[in-house]
Amino acid sequence: MVMIRPRDLRASGPLSPDLAAILPVMLTAHLPAGYLLGRALSGRRPRAELLFPAILGAVIPDIDMLFFHLVDQGSFHHHLYPAHWPLFWVGLCLPLIVSASLAGWTLLRDATLAFFLGILVHLGLDSIASPVYWLMPLAEGRVELVEVPARYRHWIFSFLLHWTFLLEIAIWLLAGWLFFRPRPRRRIFAT
Numbered sequence: 207m208v209m210i211r212p213r214d215l216r217a218s219g220p221l222s223p224d225l226a227a228i229l230p231v232m233l234t235a236h237l238p239a240g241y242l243l244g245r246a247l248s249g250r251r252p253r254a255e256l257l258f259p260a261i262l263g264a265v266i267p268d269i270d271m272l273f274f275h276l277v278d279q280g281s282f283h284h285h286l287y288p289a290h291w292p293l294f295w296v297g298l299c300l301p302l303i304v305s306a307s308l309a310g311w312t313l314l315r316d317a318t319l320a321f322f323l324g325i326l327v328h329l330g331l332d333s334i335a336s337p338v339y340w341l342m343p344l345a346e347g348r349v350e351l352v353e354v355p356a357r358y359r360h361w362i363f364s365f366l367l368h369w370t371f372l373l374e375i376a377i378w379l380l381a382g383w384l385f386f387r388p389r390p391r392r393r394i395f396a397t
């Protein structure tokens with residue numbers, strides 16, 4: 207198997223090299239996006255067995271930030287680690303989903319599927335304004351839909367004042383509305 211070496215993000219990109227390597231880019235919306243996914247999968251009433259795996263999947267790829275900071279000292283963009291490779295998660299989740307299906311363990315199958323879909327949501331959101339290598343390690347498959355230019359002195363303003371941040375706000379608002387809206391009461395007596 208030929209291992210692909212992706213382009214070194216320190217050598218290119220709209221932001222300064224160091225910032226490009228450090229930024230999480232999708233700043234805050236992974237958690238509420240996972241909640242939205244879990245609610246969408248649940249149907250009318252939230253189902254914990256789908257909600258929690260979906261939320262976990264939607265945030266788990268960024269666990270590589272620990273390795274990035276503590277071990278590699280920021281040598282590579284953290285999207286180059288396997289936790290941000292879709293095929294890595296396919297290799298982990300697919301056997302479990304197939305095995306659970308064959309064994310009739312529908313709860314495990316559904317929870318794993320929700321977890322996997324959460325990961326895809328995470329990587330899809332990451333792909334909007336930072337590179338994700340969708341075919342690694344077989345090929346580079348780099349997807350980065352929008353480049354956020356470093357317009358302001360501090361990187362946080364470059365992101366907060368870029369239109370892509372509106373998407374994060376929209377995800378938070380929708381998730382907040384779903385979470386806090388009054389639940390319809392069950393009718394005890396027929397009228």
Ligand SMILES: [Zn+2]
Nearest residue numbers: 267268328332
């Ligand atoms: Zn990420």
